Amino acid sequence: MSAAAKKAIETGKIWTFPGGIHPPERKELSNHSPIGQLALAATYVVPIKQHTGAPGEICVAVDERVLRGQPLTQSTTGQGLPVHAPTSGTVTAIGPGRIAHPSGMADIVIRIRADGEDESxxxxxxxxxxxxxxxxxxxxIRLAGIAGLGGAGFPTAQKLALQRPIDYLIINGVECEPYISADDRLMREHAESIIDGAEILLHLAGCNKGLVAIEDNKPEAIAAMQDVLQQHPHFSLRVVPTKYPSGGEKQLIQLLTGRQVPSRGLPIDIGLIMQNVGTAYAVSRAIRHGEALTERVVTVTGEAVAKPGNYWVRIGTPVAHVLQQTGFQAQDNEQRIIMGGPMMGFTLPDVDVPIVKISNCLLVPSTTELAPAQQEMPCIRCGACSDVCPAELLPQQLQWLAKAKDHEGLEKQNLFDCIECGACAYVCPSEIPLVHYYRKAKAEIRNIAREKAKAEIARERFEARNERLEREKEQRLERHRKAAEARKKAQQEQVKSGGDNPQDAVQAAIARAKARKAAQQKAADEQASSNDEDNA
Incomplete structure (x- = not known):
């Protein structure tokens, strides 16, 4: 990063990013009361994969008693993360279970019957x-199971382990999506722990400058962080304008530094690392207190909830328990329960799915508050989606390519630069669920890439096997050749030393074989003769 760029950053300059929208915030429903604590659930459902990367290896068994914070899996790869028991109890089942995913898919989960003692x-x-x-x-940090709590779920230790020069660590407290106020309340109530975790992250990143970013619609959080930051000169506070999706990683980097992350690139490619405030808090608890990640703050909001607010929720808590504790009142059979916010969240297939590490909100809106999705109509090519796209993509073109399953075309149009913010769908007058098309297309491309990788591995194994067999064949031929040479050499040495002629030895062996065959024939004839006499 150039000296001029750093000077501009140090002066507190705030840049801008293209596109963006200003949907109703509706944060006042949940941000007025302190973070609450829910009663323990009777049963917990812990998916073994709650992060980007491979799942861990299960290290508990059915009927085994576990304690809060005890690892249920152990990581076996560089990107793997363990998951931990959210409370003490007994493992009742290990097997498929529905998880929090837009597709309603199932994955391996560990079910725990709580004993009520909450022993750690x-x-x-x-x-x-x-x-x-x-x-x-x-x-x-890895053993504590900490992944990015802002939504991506990338293993925190893995991100910090990358050995590259870092100019700035950015702590993201923007929380730009409507309704969600989990980070807001966390900053108000635990600013000191957040900055302590940020100092640990700064130490691990190997840089000496940090930026804490908060959207200007959170004055109480800004004041709380300002008070703490007076004792931490390595960090500077940046207040950014309220615009969605200013909390997106690439968009916030552009706001704070004026730099753009390259297509398909990472912030570390331009000397930056970003962590969510919730992640920083979890890091502080892990290092200072030895706590594994077993709970997080979840915003429970919407007009169909009697007690909206923010709550400490154990990871693995069924959504049904959270809603029961917060006074959920279903208005009709079409009541939607959304995990996440109205822009990037998805409707849950049922309420038995569990809260996971990246679950920051449960939105339960009334039908008048958030209208159900309308019938999709043909695109009128108004261009509104392109105007608001913060990644400067062509949403309309991407949708056509996704419907045509033109994966090569989608790659050329930089589909994977889409952050799925939902701004395009929000402004679409034809009610086209654009993000759903993009998510499906991304999943298809990833599946094709996985199958291709598997086929490549199988091809390499086949070729390696053929090479091994050919090598073994050559080794056998070489051994036979050497043995023949050794016999020939031995025979030559025997002749030179005056020993028997090799030809005589061969003739003797033939004579012995003939004599043995004649003896066998004679014995057979005698046996046949004896049988004839008996029959007579």
Whole structure:
């Protein structure tokens, strides 16, 4: 990063990004009361995969008693993360179960019957993390199961492990999506722990400058963070204008630094790392107190909830329990329950799915508050979707290509630069669910890539097998050749030393074989003669 760019950043300049919208915020429904605590559920459902990357290996068994914070899986790959028991109880089942996913798909889950004691594993934190090696700190964060709590779910330790020069660490407290106020309340009530976690992240990133970004519609959070940041000179507060989706990783980077992350690239490619405020808080708890990630703040909101607010919810808590505790009142049979916000969230197939690490909101709107999806109509080519796209894509073109399953064309149009913010669908007068087309197309492309990778691995294994068989054949031929040479050499040496003629030895062997055959024939004839006499 150039000196001029750094100087502009240091002065507090705020840039802008293309597109964006201003939907009704509706945060006042949930942000007025402190974070609450829900009663323990009777049963918890913990999916073994709650992060980007491969799932861990299950390390508990049915009928085994577990304690809160005990690992239920252990990571087996560089990107793997363990999941932990949310409370003490007994493992009742391990197998397929419906998870929080737009498709309503099933995955492997671990079911735990709570015993009500909420007993935890012993915890031990660090007083001075600077006296511990970087590798040990990263391992502590990994073993605590911490993934990005802002929505992506990328393993935090894996992101920090990348060895590249970093100019700035960005702590994202923007929380731009309507209705959601989990990060807002967390910053108001736990600003000190958030900044402590941010200092740990700064130490691990190997840089000495950090930026804390908050949207200007959160004055209480801004004041709380300002008070704490006075004691942390490495960090500067940046207040950004309210515009959706200013909390998107690439959009916030553009706001704070004026730089654009390359297509298909990562922030680290331009010397930046971003972490959510919830992630920073979880890192502080993991390092200072030895706590695994077993709960998070979830916004429960909407006019169909009697007690909207923010709550500490154990990971694995069934959505039905959360709604029962917050006074959910279904208005009709078509009542929607959305995990996430109205822009990027998705409607749940049922209320038995569990809260996971990236679940930041449960939105239960009334039909008058958030109208059901309308019938999709033909595109009128108004261009409104292109105007609001923060990634400067062509949503209309992407939709046509997705419907045609033109995966090559989608790649050329940079489909994977789409952050699925929903701004295009929000302004579409034809009620086209554009994001749904993009999600489906991305899933298809990823599946094709996985199948291609599997086929490539199978081809490599086949070729390796053929090479091994050919190598073994050549080795056998070589052994036979060497053995023949050794016999020939031995025979030559025997002749030179005056021993028997090799030809005589061969003739003797033939004579012995003939004599043995004659003896066998004679014995057979005698046996036949004896049988004839008996019959007579």
């Amino acid at each position: 594993v012993p915890q031990q934190g660090l007083t001075d993390y600077t006296q511990v090696s970087r590798a040990e700190l990263l391992d502590s």
